[in-house]
Amino acid sequence: MSNELMVEKLSEIFQIFTEFNEKGFKENYSNLNINEVHAIDYIGKTENANVTKITNHLKITKGGVTKITKKLINKEYISSYQIEENKKEKYFNLTEKGKEIFKKHENLHIEAINRDKKIFEKFDKNEKEVIDKFLDTLKKDFKKKLK
Numbered sequence: 001m002s003n004e005l006m007v008e009k010l011s012e013i014f015q016i017f018t019e020f021n022e023k024g025f026k027e028n029y030s031n032l033n034i035n036e037v038h039a040i041d042y043i044g045k046t047e048n049a050n051v052t053k054i055t056n057h058l059k060i061t062k063g064g065v066t067k068i069t070k071k072l073i074n075k076e077y078i079s080s081y082q083i084e085e086n087k088k089e090k091y092f093n094l095t096e097k098g099k100e101i102f103k104k105h106e107n108l109h110i111e112a113i114n115r116d117k118k119i120f121e122k123f124d125k126n127e128k129e130v131i132d133k134f135l136d137t138l139k140k141d142f143k144k145k146l147k
Contacts, residue, residue, distance in 0.1 A: 043092050069090075076098075079092070079093060
């Protein structure tokens with residue numbers, strides 16, 4: 001198979017993968033967007049999560065995170081608080097409603113891994129090493145192109 005055909009096939013797979021994930025996302029988080037869910041996930045895993053920490057994790061602007069946290073507060077998924085040592089900074093934690101989304105997100109990730117790891121059962125050790133090398137190379141290439 002030519003390199004061009006392999007690139008086309010990879011592009012097709014990325015498109016199908018994106019469609020699959022978007023469909024599943026809409027079914028599970030109808031009133032949230034991807035950044036809101038990832039913010040909920042991060043806040044659920046992080047002690048004293050604040051705008052700066054969330055910004056660094058999501059790799060979006062502070063203004064974007066401020067909008068997300070305001071929406072999540074209004075939708076009652078998170079609440080804000082301050083600590084004695086730093087009255088200027090706002091920190092966030094999950095409400096009960098936010099904890100439900102956090103747990104759901106965690107469970108969906110586990111389900112996806114358990115579902116998708118089966119595809120690798122079709123390959124022997126040597127083939128898996130080639131796949132691993134390919135995935136590492138692809139990841140490095142994308143990271144390099146992003147810079």
